[in-house]
Amino acid sequence: MILCAGESLIDMVPEDGAFRPLAGGAVYNTTVAxxxxxxxxxxxxxxxxxxFGEILLRPLIEAGVNTDLCPRSDRLTTLALVTLTGGEARYSFYDEGSAGRMLSQNDIPELPGDVQAIFAGGISLVPDPCGGAIESLIQRNHHRLPVMLDPNIRPFFITDPDSYRARLNRLLPMADIVKLSADDFEWLFPALDLADAARKVLQMGPRIVLQTGGAAGAHAYWAGETVNAPAVRVTVADTIGAGDTFNAGVLASLRRQGVLSKDGIAGITADQLRSALTLGAQAAAVTVSRAGANPPWASEMPA
Known part of the structure; x- marks a missing residue:
C-alpha cells in the first residue's frame, strides 16, 4: 500500500463569473489518482x-482510498482561489488555523505494516506545525520505506524562504525519488540550467530525480544516462492536477513492476524508469484534457 501524506483543500475554480468548489491539493490529487x-x-x-470536508472525503472513498489515518477536525478546510491565465493555474490560499495546517508531530501514528512506500510534498511542507509533522513522518520511516517527494513549490505561499530551504535541505537527502518541475528548479537553483540543477539534487542523496516540463515531456536523472519520455499530445483544458497525476502514474508503474522498494529503486533499470515516466505522462494527459483536477480511472488508460 502506498501512503500519501499531505494537503487536501478546496479549489475555488472560476466558472461563469463565480467560483465552483472542487476537491484538490497536490498530495490529495495524487492520492485520488x-x-x-x-x-x-x-x-x-x-x-x-x-x-467542505465531506466534499474531500467523497472522491477518496469512491477511489477506494483507505482513510483510517485521517483524523477528523472541527477546524476549517483550507481554501485555494484559482485563477487561470492562458490555461495555467495560479492560487491564493486561505489557510490560517485550518484543519490540515494544525497537524502536529504528535498526530503522526505508527504506520501499518502493509505500507510499502510514502509519497509527500506540496504546500504541506511549508508552514508549521504541519510541515514539521510531515518531516517527522519521513524522518521516522525513510530508512525502511522508499520515499517519493514532490515539493511542488508555490513561492507566494512561502513567507520564510530560508526556513523552507532548510527544511528541503533536510528532506531531500531522505527521499529516494524527487519530482521537480522547471519552475521548482528555477526557485531552488536559479543560476543553474535544468540538467545541472537535477544533478545537484542527486548529489544530495536521492536515487532518482524526475523533471517535468509539460509539452516538453519528462526526464529522469539517475546513475545512468538520462531517461526521457515525450508528453502525450492532447487538447489542454487546464493544467490543474497534471503534475500530481504524473506522480501517481510513476508510483503505480513502479509498484506494478515490482521495484517500489528500497532495493528495487537502487537496482532500477533504464527501461523500468522509462515505463514509469510513460505511465505518468499518459495519466497526466487525461487530466489536462478536462477541467480541474480530475485524474483518470484505470479503465480510461491505454491498454
Missing part, C-alpha cells in the same frame, strides 16, 4: 467536519 488507477492507497491528513 492512485486510487482511481487501482493501486492500494492510504491517505494521512486531517479532514474537517465542515461541509
Amino acid at each position: 492512485l486510487g482511481r488507477l487501482g493501486e492500494p492507497t492510504a491517505y494521512l491528513w486531517p479532514i474537517s467536519r465542515d461541509p
Whole structure:
C-alpha cells in the first residue's frame, strides 16, 4: 500500500463569473489518482467536519482510498482561489488555523505494516506545525520505506524562504525519488540550467530525480544516462492536477513492476524508469484534457 501524506483543500475554480468548489491539493490529487488507477492507497491528513470536508472525503472513498489515518477536525478546510491565465493555474490560499495546517508531530501514528512506500510534498511542507509533522513522518520511516517527494513549490505561499530551504535541505537527502518541475528548479537553483540543477539534487542523496516540463515531456536523472519520455499530445483544458497525476502514474508503474522498494529503486533499470515516466505522462494527459483536477480511472488508460 502506498501512503500519501499531505494537503487536501478546496479549489475555488472560476466558472461563469463565480467560483465552483472542487476537491484538490497536490498530495490529495495524487492520492485520488492512485486510487482511481487501482493501486492500494492510504491517505494521512486531517479532514474537517465542515461541509467542505465531506466534499474531500467523497472522491477518496469512491477511489477506494483507505482513510483510517485521517483524523477528523472541527477546524476549517483550507481554501485555494484559482485563477487561470492562458490555461495555467495560479492560487491564493486561505489557510490560517485550518484543519490540515494544525497537524502536529504528535498526530503522526505508527504506520501499518502493509505500507510499502510514502509519497509527500506540496504546500504541506511549508508552514508549521504541519510541515514539521510531515518531516517527522519521513524522518521516522525513510530508512525502511522508499520515499517519493514532490515539493511542488508555490513561492507566494512561502513567507520564510530560508526556513523552507532548510527544511528541503533536510528532506531531500531522505527521499529516494524527487519530482521537480522547471519552475521548482528555477526557485531552488536559479543560476543553474535544468540538467545541472537535477544533478545537484542527486548529489544530495536521492536515487532518482524526475523533471517535468509539460509539452516538453519528462526526464529522469539517475546513475545512468538520462531517461526521457515525450508528453502525450492532447487538447489542454487546464493544467490543474497534471503534475500530481504524473506522480501517481510513476508510483503505480513502479509498484506494478515490482521495484517500489528500497532495493528495487537502487537496482532500477533504464527501461523500468522509462515505463514509469510513460505511465505518468499518459495519466497526466487525461487530466489536462478536462477541467480541474480530475485524474483518470484505470479503465480510461491505454491498454
